[in-house]
Amino acid sequence: MKIDSIDMYYLRMPEVLDIGDGSQDMLLVRVEADGSVGWGECEASPLTTIASFVTPLSHSACHGVRDSVIGQRLDTPADIVRIAARVRAKSVDLLQAEHALSGIEIAMWDLLGRVREQPVWTLLGQERAYPKTPYASSLFGNTPQDTFAKACAVRELGYRAAKFGWGPYGLGSVAVDADHVNAAREGLGSEGILLVDAGTVFGEDVEAAALRLPALEAAGVVWLEEPFISGALRSYRALSGMTRTVKLAGGEGAHNPQMAELMIDHGGIGFVQIDTGRIGGIADAARVARYAQSAGVRFVNHTFTSHLALSASLQPFAGAAHDGICEYPVESQALARGATTSRIDLGADGTISVPDGPGLGLEVDIKALAPYLVDVEIVVDATTLFRSATLRA
C-alpha cells in the first residue's frame, strides 16, 4: 500500500474551560492507503499540531511532518518504524513533530491491523492480551469532603483502583493535602489501590514534595505521580531516596523513548507512564515497555481522552501479565465518550479487556463527532496550507 492522504480533525466541546480536564478537545488523525483507513489520536494541542503537519520547509532538518509520510509504502510493521524514523530525522528541529507523529503512527498501526484483520497487539508480537485493572482517573475535589464523595462514587462504580490528582493538591498546606489523601482512602475503602498525581506542582522542589510523603505512606498510596516537571531527574532521584513504601511515577511528558528511558535509568521511578499519543506512537511505547521490564520498573499507560486513545495506549503492554493496572478516564466530556461507536467497558470483576478486533478494535463514530468539528484555515503567502476536511469514514 501507499499512503495517499492524511486528514487531521480538530474537535472540541462548545465551551472549553481553564480546568485540568484534557478531554475538552481532541486531534483525530485519519490515514488512508490504497483505500484502507486507520485512525489515531494525538494527545496534543490541535492547532499547533496541525501547523507542524503542514508547515513550509525551514531547512533539511525542519520539514513539516507531512513531507515525510505522504507517498510512503505501508505494508509491514517495519514500514511504520521506518516512516517514524524518517519523520524524526527530517523534523529534528521541529519540536511539535513528535506529538504530530504520535497520532499518525497510531493510525498506521490501526490501518495495518484492519488490513491484516489482526489486533495491533498481535502485530507487535504479543501472544495474548491480559485483562487490566483500570484505575479511575479523577481530579481531587475542591475540598476533602468533595474528594471523599468522588472516591465513594468511584468505588460504587466498581473500580478497584483510583487515582486522584491536580486540583488543590500541592497548592495549599501540607495538612490540607493530607486531608485530601485521607478522604480519598476513606472513600475508596481500605482494599482499594490508591494513587496520587501531583501534576508537576512542586517544580523541582524536593523538600516541598518530601513533606507530603508521610501522609501518602500512612494512607497506603501506591504511587506519587509527577511530583516534579518532566526532566527534573535530580529531584526525582532525591525524592525516591526518601520514600519507604510509596513509589514515584512519571513519564507522560516523554515525547520520545529516550526521555522515558532516562527517567528509568536516573529518576528512581517505580512506574513509567507512557502516552502513546505523545511519545511517538505505539512502537515507541512498546520499546519503553520492554526497557522498563528489563529494568524492573512497571509500565503503565497514560491517557485521558477517547477510547480510541485508550485502546492505543493499551496495545504496547497488552501482553505483559506483570503490568496489571492501567489508566482509564472516568470524567471525560461527551466529545471523548462519543468518539467511538463502542467503548472498552469495565467488567463485573473490575477489569477491562484490550479489544481483540482488527487494529485498535474500535470504530470512530463519524456522526457523533461531526458537531464538534472545528473549522481551521491556515494560509501562507496566499496558499492555503490547511483547511478542515469533512469527517469521513
Add this chain to the structure above:
Amino acid sequence: MKIDSIDMYYLRMPEVLDIGDGSQDMLLVRVEADGSVGWGECEASPLTTIASFVTPLSHSACHGVRDSVIGQRLDTPADIVRIAARVRAKSVDLLQAEHALSGIEIAMWDLLGRVREQPVWTLLGQERAYPKTPYASSLFGNTPQDTFAKACAVRELGYRAAKFGWGPYGLGSVAVDADHVNAAREGLGSEGILLVDAGTVFGEDVEAAALRLPALEAAGVVWLEEPFISGALRSYRALSGMTRTVKLAGGEGAHNPQMAELMIDHGGIGFVQIDTGRIGGIADAARVARYAQSAGVRFVNHTFTSHLALSASLQPFAGAAHDGICEYPVESQALARGATTSRIDLGADGTISVPDGPGLGLEVDIKALAPYLVDVEIVVDATTLFRSATLRA
C-alpha cells in the same frame, strides 16, 4: 511596565532549499511594554511556533503561549523568570511552547536592557564581557576537495577555529569521512582549532560513531558534536568512554535547562552547546552555563541565523573567561545577514566582542527585512487568531 503586545514575524528567503542551512527563514519576536520595544528570535519552525502562540485553550495545562505573557508586569529580571515559569506551567502539554517562549524571553531581556541602558550580560550579573574566539561554522563539502577549499577560505578570512558538519559525514564510508576530516585539517592548518559536527547521523549507534574516532583523534579534532540524537545519553556515555583526546559535544536540541543538565550529568560530554532561541531563552541558558561550570564542562553557544540571535546566544556566558570559543555563522543567507543594521564583526586578532550597547546591542533593520516578510493567516471557527502585522520599529 506592562506587556501590551507581542508580534511574531515569519521571514524567509524567496526560495527555501532542502539543505542543512538553517538561515533560510527566521521567526522574529517584537515585545512592546509601555512604549518600549525589545526583539528576540526563536530558533524554531516559524508557522508552528506562531500557532503555539495563538492556539485556543485545550485545558489548564495546554494554553497558547500568548495567554501567559500579554498583560504581565515587566520591570525586573525576576519578572522575566516569573513570566517564563508561568508559560511553562500553563503550557506543560504544548510541546512547541518552549521554542515560542525562547524568542519572547530574549525580547524581554532586550527590552529591559534598553530601558535600563545596560547590556543584557550586565543585567545577568556579569562584571565584564570577555572576547570570544569564534569558530566558523560550515557544512562539509560534497567531496573532500570541496571541504579542503572551504577550510582554506575560512582560514584566509582570519578564523582561528572552524567547525565542519552535516553534508556527507556519516552517510558514506569511514574512509571517506576520514578524508573529509583530514582535508579540513589540511586546509585550516595545524594550528587551527578543528571541530566536527555529525548532525545526529548515527542515531543511537555507538559502533558506527566509534569507527570515526581514530581519524578524528589523529587530526586533532577538539570535539565531535551530536554523534547521536538528543536524549540518547546511553550512547553518548558509551562513546565518551572510548575516546582518548576528542571530547563529545551536544545539547543544541535541549528545550529546557533540565535536558541540558541531564546531558552533563549522564552523557559524558565535554562541551554543552545551548541555543538561547530554543532552550527557553537567556536565563535558562545562563542556568546551564553555571551548572556546566560546576561540573567541569565547557559551555558554548549554538546559533546559526542572524546576529540578533548570535548576540542573544553570547549573553549567558559573556562573563565566563574560561569558556573562550563561540559559534559564529559564516554561510548565512542574505535574510540573516541583513537582519540587523550592524553586526558582530571578526576582529583582526581572530576574536569577537559581545556588544556593549543596551539590551542585545543591535538594531533590527526593518527596511532590509520587509521584503522577506511572509503573510500568515490562521482562522479558527471564523475567528482570525493570527494575521501577519507590518514590520515596525
